[in-house]
Amino acid sequence: MKKRADLHGRSLAASEQRSPTSSAPIRVNGVDASTDFSASITIREPQLAHKVPSPHSSWWGRPSKDHFVSASGVIGYSYKDIQKATQNFTTTVGQGSFGVVYKAVLNSGDTYAVKVLASDSRQGEKEFQTEVCLLGRLHHRNLVNLIGYCVDRGQRMLIYEFMSNGSLANLLYNNDAIILSWEDRVQIALDISHGIEYLHEGAVPPVIHRDLKSANILLDLSMRAKVADFGLSKEDAFDEHNSGLKGTYGYIDPVYIATNRFTTKSDIYSFGVIIFELITGIHPHQNLMEYINLAAMSSDGVDEIIDEKLAGKCEIQEVRELAKIGHRCLHKFQRKRPTIGEVSQGILKIRQRRHVRQDTMSTQASFSRVLSRIQSQHIELSRIASMKEGDP
Numbered sequence: 242m243k244k245r246a247d248l249h250g251r252s253l254a255a256s257e258q259r260s261p262t263s264s265a266p267i268r269v270n271g272v273d274a275s276t277d278f279s280a281s282i283t284i285r286e287p288q289l290a291h292k293v294p295s296p297h298s299s300w301w302g303r304p305s306k307d308h309f310v311s312a313s314g315v316i317g318y319s320y321k322d323i324q325k326a327t328q329n330f331t332t333t334v335g336q337g338s339f340g341v342v343y344k345a346v347l348n349s350g351d352t353y354a355v356k357v358l359a360s361d362s363r364q365g366e367k368e369f370q371t372e373v374c375l376l377g378r379l380h381h382r383n384l385v386n387l388i389g390y391c392v393d394r395g396q397r398m399l400i401y402e403f404m405s406n407g408s409l410a411n412l413l414y415n416n417d418a419i420i421l422s423w424e425d426r427v428q429i430a431l432d433i434s435h436g437i438e439y440l441h442e443g444a445v446p447p448v449i450h451r452d453l454k455s456a457n458i459l460l461d462l463s464m465r466a467k468v469a470d471f472g473l474s475k476e477d478a479f480d481e482h483n484s485g486l487k488g489t490y491g492y493i494d495p496v497y498i499a500t501n502r503f504t505t506k507s508d509i510y511s512f513g514v515i516i517f518e519l520i521t522g523i524h525p526h527q528n529l530m531e532y533i534n535l536a537a538m539s540s541d542g543v544d545e546i547i548d549e550k551l552a553g554k555c556e557i558q559e560v561r562e563l564a565k566i567g568h569r570c571l572h573k574f575q576r577k578r579p580t581i582g583e584v585s586q587g588i589l590k591i592r593q594r595r596h597v598r599q600d601t602m603s604t605q606a607s608f609s610r611v612l613s614r615i616q617s618q619h620i621e622l623s624r625i626a627s628m629k630e631g632d633p
């Protein structure tokens with residue numbers, strides 16, 4: 242069962258009291274929303290969106306003189322635009338706790354994902370645009386980039402790049418047609434760490450995701466992974482227990498539960514859980530943590546919990562190395578957990594060692610080929626020599 246809700250008891254009034262040039266709150270559907278940005282962002286609200294003739298005139302396949310372009314280049318579209326691109330909202334590809342996600346195909350043939358947010362939001366239009374503007378500034382190849390938005394007819398929508406292979410959770414747990422190879426999984430772990438690295442260490446100000454989970458990792462056509470749902474502070478429609486905690490059960494850092502302080506190291510914890518999902522193919526709601534604890538008891542303990550779909554198809558040393566990184570991410574003391582930069586380096590090393598192994602193997606193979614050629618030449622020479630000796 243999910244436990245998601247905003248963490249800080251910061252009131253809407255408090256956030257509204259801030260000057261428009263101070264730290265801007267990141268909110269969607271939120272009354273009691275908190276910012277995930279640890280430093281302030283300077284944006285003057287009146288200049289957030291301009292009604293300008295868009296240079297992207299063919300985005301929805303028609304001239305867009307009515308489209309808004311935010312300061313960060315995110316384009317605002319009308320309800321009618323999106324209605325047409327989603328065939329009157331009939332192209333559902335998924336459902337999250339905040340609304341339905343549709344596939345939108347443009348006249349140009351380009352495909353996007355449209356997330357329709359619950360319409361009971363008390364967030365003002367300007368605030369929504371502020372959020373869009375901030376999200377639109379975050380661009381990285383391992384983030385699901387925000388392309389546009391719509392505030393029209395009481396609806397709020399976010400338009401993202403389309404990820405045709407859906408979520409990692411779906412691929413691991415609900416898809417028997419596609420089996421992720423070990424090499425795919427290491428690449429996915431590396432892609433995720435690069436996405437988080439951008440949020441934690443590349444973005445100014447830094448962004449803490451706060452809801453990392455396999456359902457928020459999306460894969461494109463070539464199985465490259467991107468982190469989704471970053472920067473949004475969302476009120477959970479299903480927060481029955483109103484625990485005051487933000488995140489998803491099974492991924493939440495116990496230190497955060499104990500202290501109510503969310504740090505980048507809490508994201509690292511959630512990433513540790515995802516690493517073990519990749520290794521085991523077990524969902525956190527299916528006692529994954531017990532398997533992880535079992536695996537931690539010895540250096541080869543992880544051998545017992547590897548996804549059976551990988552049996553005989555993975556390099557066990559690589560699995561152990563990735564598990565070691567996963568265990569460090571899940572360390573009970575936040576300060577003992579690695580930074581995301583260190584995690585990326587660790588995963589990169591796994592790949593580099595693989596390449597060295599492959600190079601060594603191919604060198605050995607060509608060496609033995611040369612050796613056997615020399616041996617056959619020797620045999621041939623001795624045969625010729627013995628024939629000569631036998632000559633009268």
Ligand SMILES: Nc1ncnc2c1ncn2[C@@H]1O[C@H](COP(=O)(O)OP(=O)(O)OP(=O)(O)O)[C@@H](O)[C@H]1O
Nearest residue numbers: 335336337338339342354401402403404407408456
């Ligand atoms: N950009 C996208 N491209 C393709 N499919 C997407 C995209 N975004 C979301 N989806 C699909 O829609 C589903 C729901 O996504 P959404 O982000 O709304 O919810 P969630 O992350 O699964 O759950 P929650 O809202 O509880 O965090 C995803 O599992 C995925 O299958």
